Structure formats: C-alpha cells, structure tokens
Amino acid sequence: MITPQIGVFLVLAAVAVAGAVSLILQRHPIHSALSLIVVMVALAILYLLQGAEFIAAVQIIVYAGAIMVLFIFVIMLLNAGEEERTNLSRLARFVGVPLGGVFLVEVAYWIGRATIHLEPAPPQAVSTRDLSSLLFREYVFPFELTSFLILIALLGALVLARREESN
Amino acid sequence: MVPTSYYLVLSAVLFGLGVIAFVFKRNILTIFMSIELMLNAVNLAFVAFSRALGQLQGQVFVFFVIVVAAAEAAVGLAIVILIHRNRGTLNVENVNSLKD
Numbered sequence: 707m708i709t710p711q712i713g714v715f716l717v718l719a720a721v722a723v724a725g726a727v728s729l730i731l732q733r734h735p736i737h738s739a740l741s742l743i744v745v746m747v748a749l750a751i752l753y754l755l756q757g758a759e760f761i762a763a764v765q766i767i768v769y770a771g772a773i774m775v776l777f778i779f780v781i782m783l784l785n786a787g788e789e790e791r792t793n794l795s796r797l798a799r800f801v802g803v804p805l806g807g808v809f810l811v812e813v814a815y816w817i818g819r820a821t822i823h824l825e826p827a828p829p830q831a832v833s834t835r836d837l838s839s840l841l842f843r844e845y846v847f848p849f850e851l852t853s854f855l856i857l858i859a860l861l862g863a864l865v866l867a868r869r870e871e872s873n
Numbered sequence: 874m875v876p877t878s879y880y881l882v883l884s885a886v887l888f889g890l891g892v893i894a895f896v897f898k899r900n901i902l903t904i905f906m907s908i909e910l911m912l913n914a915v916n917l918a919f920v921a922f923s924r925a926l927g928q929l930q931g932q933v934f935v936f937f938v939i940v941v942a943a944a945e946a947a948v949g950l951a952i953v954i955l956i957h958r959n960r961g962t963l964n965v966e967n968v969n970s971l972k973d
Contacts, residue, residue: 709874711874711875712875712879715875715879715880719879719883722883722887723883723886723887723890726886726887726890726891726894726910727890729890729894729903729906729907729910730890730893730894730897730898735900735902735903735906738902738903738906739902739906742906742909742910745887745910745913746913749913749916749917752880752883752917752920753917753920755875756875756880756920756921756924757924758920758923758924758932758935760932761916761920761932761935761936764936764939765916765939768939768943769909769913769939769942769943772943773909773942773943773946774909776946776947776950777902777905777906777909777946777950780902780950780953780954781902783954784902784953784954784957784963786900786902786963789898789899789900789903789964798897802896802897803893803897806889806892806893806896806897807893809889809892810885810886810889810890810892810893811889813885813888813889814882814885814886814889817878817881817882817884817885818878818881818882818885821877821878821881822876822878824876824877824878824925825876825877825925826874826875826876826877826924826925832929832932836929837929837932837933840929840930840933841933841936845933848937852937852940852941855940855941855944856940856943856944858944859943859944859945859947859948860947862947862948862951863947863948863950863951864951866948866951866952866954866955867951867954867955
C-alpha cells in the first residue's frame with residue numbers, strides 16, 4: 707500500500723536518481739553542477755521527511771548554497787568547455803559500464819535485504835536544541851577541530867591559488 | 874512510515890552512480906562533483922540510521938561530513954585552478970606525468 711509518505715519518498719527518490727544520472731550523462735560540467743544541485747535539494751527534502759530539520763537547512767544553506775556555488779564559480783572562471791567526443795575504449799564501454807551497473811544493483815539489493823527488518827522511530831521532528839546539546843557537550847572536541855580544519859583549508863586554498871608576484 | 878531500507882537502497886544507488894561518474898568521466902570538475910555526490914549519499918544513510926536507531930549521533934556526524942566536504946572542496950578547487958594554470962587542460966587524461 708502506498709501511503710502519502712511513501713509516495714512523497716518515491717517522487718523525491720526519482721528526482722534524486724534522475725539528477726545523478728543526468729550528472730553522468732551531461733557533457734558540459736555546468737550542466738552536471740546544476741544536476742548535482744537538484745540532487746542536493748531532493749536530499750534536503752528527504753531529510754525533512756525524516757524529521758531532521760537542522761540537517762535539511764544546513765544542506766541547503768551550506769552544501770547547495772555555498773559549496774556548489776563555489777563549483778560554479780570555478781567552472782565559469784576556468785571557462786570549462788564541453789567534454790570532447792567520447793573515446794572510451796571498447797573494454798570500458800562494453801565491460802566497464804555494465805560491470806559498474808552490476809555493482810550498483812548488487813550493493814543496493816544486498817543493503818535492502820539486510821536492513822529490511824529495521825523499524826523507523828515514531829514520527830517526531832528532532833529539535834535543534836537536542837542536536838546542539840549533543841554537539842557542544844559530547845562532541846565539542848571534534849567541533850573545535852573542524853574550526854581548525856576550516857582555517858587550514860582557507861590558508862591552503864589562499865596560498866595555492868595565489869598569483870606569482872614578479873619582484 | 875517509510876521503511877529504513879528504502880532510504881538505504883536510495884543511498885546505495887546514489888553512491889553507485891557517484892562511483893560510475895568518478896570512473897568514467899574525464900573532466901576533473903565532474904570527478905570532483907561525483908565525490909560530492911558520494912558524500913551526499915553517505916549523509917542520507919547516516920540520517921536514515923540515526924532515525925532507525927533513535928539516536929542523534931548520526932546527525933552530528935552528518936554535520937561533520939558537510940564541514941569536511943566544504944574544506945575539501947575549497948582546497949581541491951584551488952588545486953584544479955593550479956592544474957589549469959600550469960597544464961592548460963582540465964582533462965585528466967592529459968595530466969599523466971608529474972613533470973612537464
């Protein structure tokens with residue numbers, strides 16, 4: 707029986723998979739970037755469907771709104787063009803892609819079969835207060851470490867992409 | 874309620890598609906985006922398990938994965954800009970030697 711929630715899930719899952727397939731099939735990287743944004747928005751609504759409100763908001767704001775915008779900036783800055791005509795070797799086209807598909811179907815099947823017994827928790831939204839009390843009490847050390855990580859990444863990106871100054 | 878295995882199968886399918894994109898695409902930017910797709914698939918699995926087990930640690934870990942993905946994207950894109958500046962190409966098949 708298809709409850710409304712399963713119906714919503716199926717629509718969002720179809721949108722996410724369509725976006726991922728479009729990422730593979732598009733030739734220009736800007737179209738792949740926009741397809742990835744579609745996947746991320748679909749995943750954010752799936753997080754909302756599971757009651758993870760904070761994670762859904764962070765996904766939209768940080769992942770789709772900052773990281774993907776950074777990707778699009780770089781694509782426009784480097785003037786990335788379409789990929790050239792495919793010259794996949796015969797081995798890749800007739801053995802590699804089907805084997806990749808077989809891997810995908812097999813992993814999905816076994817994961818589905820192994821977790822079929824898991825019952826989801828009763829429907830309730832997770833409050834940001836509980837999540838933040840966990841983040842700032844038990845996991846405060848990794849949290850501070852991520853601030854160091856962001857600082858190091860910022861310095862690294864700055865140093866790497868700096869133009870050489872001619873003295 | 875949507876069973877947990879539905880979310881996990883969707884996560885596995887998205888991860889497999891990310892692997893296929895990583896292996897078969899030749900533009901370095903598309904390869905980076907396939908890495909982000911794989912990270913998103915793993916985030917979905919984390920949230921699904923956090924819901925199934927009734928614990929919040931899964932969502933805390935999703936938070937950390939998003940932060941690490943942001944840092945990795947920043948440094949990785951700086952490296953891509955450097956490669957384009959020094960080799961003139963974004964095709965990974967042409968960047969096949971350490972020295973020019």
